[in-house]
Amino acid sequence: MKLTAEQISFFKDNGYLLLKNVLDLTQCEAVMDRVWDSLPETNHLKKDDPNTHVGPFEVSEEQDSSLNLRMGYRWQVREFSTEPELLDLVFSKNLLGVAEQLLGEDMVEPPVPHGKPMGHAGPAWPGGPVDPADTQGIRGVYCTLPYGDQPREADTGHTDGHPFNLGVVGLLGDVPKEGGAFKVWPRSHRRLYPTFQMQYDQPRIPFYEHLPSHKGIIHSQAYLDELEAVMQDTSPVDCYGEAGDVVLWHHRLAHMAGHNYSRVIRQAVLSDFVRKDLDTCRLDPPQKNMWRDWSTQVQGCNAGYSKAFALEQRLPKELLSAPVEIGT
């Protein structure tokens, strides 16, 4: 699988790219079997009975573990994210090939089979998100149970706090529209990128119980203002699709795991592609050329894309009529 100049141009302009039929379906099924096998037999969710799939988990079934979290509507399994079955799914010829086309040949950090899974270090700070420290595989398999009769909730985007280059969300089963697949705010990567102090990283403040107002990541006011503006003026794209479809996304793109108003569990594999030189450039400030660390093909690609292609990619109507210059 090779990306076209049109696909790369769209990715540069909008920060995401939807791709069909990327993951091997037999592998997707095998991975989901592993996920279901991790569920205690006493749980009310039964794989073959969709009527049991509506969330939330009952309080007695919840598990507050970074390696296998079951809480409310979220079921996030990370405990086997360095096992070959999971690594082969993401670091496949197809997907790794595309990642290398974007980040540079032989520039993608390989995973460590049977290494440390995401979540092994617990939360990044008390009450915080999972600590990505020393992660040697994929992020994990993230499921969202259907919300059932829950009232609709607002969409709220964020950017991720840990350093990486290219994100991927792959669907392990069909996810209908409004089914919580993944939501992205197009073009937010180019608006948010310059508001960070560092290209990939973010300053963290220690947590002190006697000084509880600040903990975790420090955001600049410029970032908070721009993110708020994006939420106000840009419609998110719902990355729904069929099993095997993926969305690639830029590390500074605003996104969220969507709300699941469908009747099926959203089953997705999440992973990061990291360049081998991230360790040496993670503290660099945002660059005038925000594509400096991408492949020469990406840097040189300014081919543009057709309106038909943008519609295929579900670009919101307000952006179709407002083309923006692709960054240098």
Ligand SMILES: [Fe+2]
């Ligand atoms: Fe995120």
